[in-house]
Amino acid sequence: MATPDRIAPTIAPEETVERPWRFDLFARWPWLKRLVRMRSFQFLVILPNLFMFYFFLITALFGTPIGNRNIIIVFVWILWWFVLIAVLVPFGSRVWCTVCPLPFFGDWLQRRALIRVREGKSPGTQNRFFGLNKRWPKRLSNIWLQNFGFLFLATFSALLVTRPMVSMILFGIMIVLAAGLALVYRLRTFCNYVCPISGFLSLYAMTSTVELRSVDKDECLRCKSKSCIRGSDKGWACPWNVYMGKLDRNNYCGLCFECVKSCPNDNISLFARPFATSDVLIKGYDEVWKASIMLVLALSYSVVLLGPWGQFKDWANISEVGDWGGFGIYAGGQALLALVIFPALYYLSIRLAKWYARADAISTKELFLKYSYMLVPMGLLAWIAFSVPLLMVNGSYIISVSSDPLGWGMDLFGTAEFPWTPLWPEWVPYMQVPILLAGFYYGLRGLHKVGRQLFSDPVQLHRSLIPPAVLLVGVTLVFLKLFIG
Amino acid sequence: MRRIRIPNYLIVGLLLLLGGVAGFFSVHFGQPPPQERTLTITAHQYAYDPPILRVNRGDRVTIRLVAEDVTHGFYLEGYDLDAKVRPENPTFWVRHPSQGDEFEEVEEISFVANRTGKFRYRCSNTCGYMHPFMQGELIVSPNYLYPSSIGMSLGLLVGMLWIFRRTPPGGRS
Numbered sequence: 001m002a003t004p005d006r007i008a009p010t011i012a013p014e015e016t017v018e019r020p021w022r023f024d025l026f027a028r029w030p031w032l033k034r035l036v037r038m039r040s041f042q043f044l045v046i047l048p049n050l051f052m053f054y055f056f057l058i059t060a061l062f063g064t065p066i067g068n069r070n071i072i073i074v075f076v077w078i079l080w081w082f083v084l085i086a087v088l089v090p091f092g093s094r095v096w097c098t099v100c101p102l103p104f105f106g107d108w109l110q111r112r113a114l115i116r117v118r119e120g121k122s123p124g125t126q127n128r129f130f131g132l133n134k135r136w137p138k139r140l141s142n143i144w145l146q147n148f149g150f151l152f153l154a155t156f157s158a159l160l161v162t163r164p165m166v167s168m169i170l171f172g173i174m175i176v177l178a179a180g181l182a183l184v185y186r187l188r189t190f191c192n193y194v195c196p197i198s199g200f201l202s203l204y205a206m207t208s209t210v211e212l213r214s215v216d217k218d219e220c221l222r223c224k225s226k227s228c229i230r231g232s233d234k235g236w237a238c239p240w241n242v243y244m245g246k247l248d249r250n251n252y253c254g255l256c257f258e259c260v261k262s263c264p265n266d267n268i269s270l271f272a273r274p275f276a277t278s279d280v281l282i283k284g285y286d287e288v289w290k291a292s293i294m295l296v297l298a299l300s301y302s303v304v305l306l307g308p309w310g311q312f313k314d315w316a317n318i319s320e321v322g323d324w325g326g327f328g329i330y331a332g333g334q335a336l337l338a339l340v341i342f343p344a345l346y347y348l349s350i351r352l353a354k355w356y357a358r359a360d361a362i363s364t365k366e367l368f369l370k371y372s373y374m375l376v377p378m379g380l381l382a383w384i385a386f387s388v389p390l391l392m393v394n395g396s397y398i399i400s401v402s403s404d405p406l407g408w409g410m411d412l413f414g415t416a417e418f419p420w421t422p423l424w425p426e427w428v429p430y431m432q433v434p435i436l437l438a439g440f441y442y443g444l445r446g447l448h449k450v451g452r453q454l455f456s457d458p459v460q461l462h463r464s465l466i467p468p469a470v471l472l473v474g475v476t477l478v479f480l481k482l483f484i485g
Numbered sequence: 486m487r488r489i490r491i492p493n494y495l496i497v498g499l500l501l502l503l504g505g506v507a508g509f510f511s512v513h514f515g516q517p518p519p520q521e522r523t524l525t526i527t528a529h530q531y532a533y534d535p536p537i538l539r540v541n542r543g544d545r546v547t548i549r550l551v552a553e554d555v556t557h558g559f560y561l562e563g564y565d566l567d568a569k570v571r572p573e574n575p576t577f578w579v580r581h582p583s584q585g586d587e588f589e590e591v592e593e594i595s596f597v598a599n600r601t602g603k604f605r606y607r608c609s610n611t612c613g614y615m616h617p618f619m620q621g622e623l624i625v626s627p628n629y630l631y632p633s634s635i636g637m638s639l640g641l642l643v644g645m646l647w648i649f650r651r652t653p654p655g656g657r658s
Contacts, residue, residue: 068617162614308605308621310532317531317615393607394617419586420609426563429603433634440638444645452654461654466646473642477635484603485631 022273024215026260032270036257040115042098050101053171055405060168064407067162071405074397077161082391085204086384090275093208094201097254102174103191106182107239117236123186125237126230131183136193142286146199147293151338153196154297155331158304158316188239191254198254203290204380205250206373207276207442212253212260212268213244219267220245228259228268235262244268249279251287276377276442280449282369289343291375295475296338298382302482304330306389346372349467357464362454370450371468374443378472381439382479385432392428396421429484436483440476444469493651497644504640508632516627519543523593526550526606526621528557528570530613533606533621540598541626547595550577558609561623563600569610598625 026033035041056072067073088096110129111118120128123135159166178190191198214220220228220243228244231237235258238244242252244259244267260268282288304312315326350368353359359367396418401407403416410416447465455461522544527534528551540546550559550570559568560582569588570577578588608619 065614066611067614068611158615158618162617305618306620308532308536310529310534310536313531313615313618320614421582422560422562422607425607426600426602426604429630433630433637437634437637437641441641441645444642448645448649448652451649452652455654458650458654462646462650465649469642469646473638476638480631480634480638484628484634 020277022271026269045099053101060164069407070164071401072164074401089204093205093250103178106178143199150196202251206279227262232262280373288372292342293338295379349471352467353464357460374447377442378439385435389428393422432483493648500640500644504636505633508636512627523547529553531615531619537622544598549593560609561606563604601625
């Protein structure tokens, strides 16, 4: 995805630093390849999700307004959230996008087909697309909208995760927006540039243990048809507008597997790789700020939602308490911390790194962008540490609402009266500590890996690592204080 | 004489361990003698007052519960206690979750703080929209996990910076 504010990597990573191992999952398990090459694959995996999703919307409309007794809140904000952040992203990259029901109608409106491919000519593709097929403005071809959208939604998270109706309204708006944008703009504009969930998935997918890549990049360069991005009679043009010959990060690949179907050279495969070691290149300020926003929000949620201080909860709980002054302090403070204070601290650490290493040959901008990768594994693992108590403490609601999804007093499976039973809550801190330390460890490793690509002098390299590493340990200590201190 | 090169993982592991042990012993000694502590905890939507209780290991803690607005719960993790308290009621109902669902009416609950660490007390009775997030903290000193984790973080930092020094760079500048 070429965007004006992203700088190109100044050196190819493979030129200087050894590549981590990876192995070809399609070669290992040919059935997996056969599965994703089926034309009906994505439709079949979205379909059950779509039904479930609409059922949740109905429960929000007609069910109890008490969040922990309504299936939409319990399944989406406890179960789905935990599975997404702790399992799907680290081990499946953007596999949620493979099954996400939100863009379903948008896709259908563009393609007028659920399964089959339409050959033809639409701008830049070998497929027939319906709608206006306009290009998304270049100025917005980044994740800034997603950054601000997520931060805005996060400000209302206390309402979102406790009120079924608020969740329903949000999902409703997202469906309509995805469909509307699909009618006007090309491909998956909503997913690429607007969806607030997609924004953080793009960043944290960098750490994932899987990647979809071309087997041989030279083959892609020789390929005349470029079917992966243009489409063919076998597969739709990449909905994410990704050319596999240049794909070197997971960020903007939504794992729809259309390229696996359309590639005439059978040159696309799914690879397994080590965690948080391969994609370490941050390419734009939008991604740096995304990392900052996510880290600060994990911190803010740990204070407001999981902390003992009622004042913060009252401020965030605006619709019930109505303290607009307090809400202003909370919302403004959160935004200020995410958009200004933390990035300023990080910038300061970079200036210090540059000064201490006497790194005159490297611009502050390049160091600022590239060293920010350390915030990616740290942020993801902090989110996982935050999410562990959500599931372990409130997971038993899943059992009760399964029998009574609307909170009407039904008892479908005989578990409606299952009491709220926290699962080993006293052990949660002992799980959070290694998770946070792992985030810190992978953050440091990422920092070092990027540093090795930038510096040839060992003293300069080492000195440049110290200030950002100190910032990272500071972040770790703040989370430790909140979780166990 | 041939120099022995210590593997990187061993250096990091040792410093991690050393940091953890140092943190542990930084709070291990000099604990005050056990005391009697009587506390009144007021529950209201969606917090407890006081939000954080600090006691020492061995203290006998007696808690009286008061509800200000609606019926609230008080589930103290790690101490097998769950209570329900109604507004304008001097007594409340308590049970030990490991022993079943039977509640008994009491005026106060008392226990010896023999487990150290940070434990949350949470509302166990749906009390409104923000109920799942209503919680307070009981910190029983010495809270070994916290200083040990700080020590481990610092140990990890030093260890990683140490091994980074041993790894040659490969960049351009």
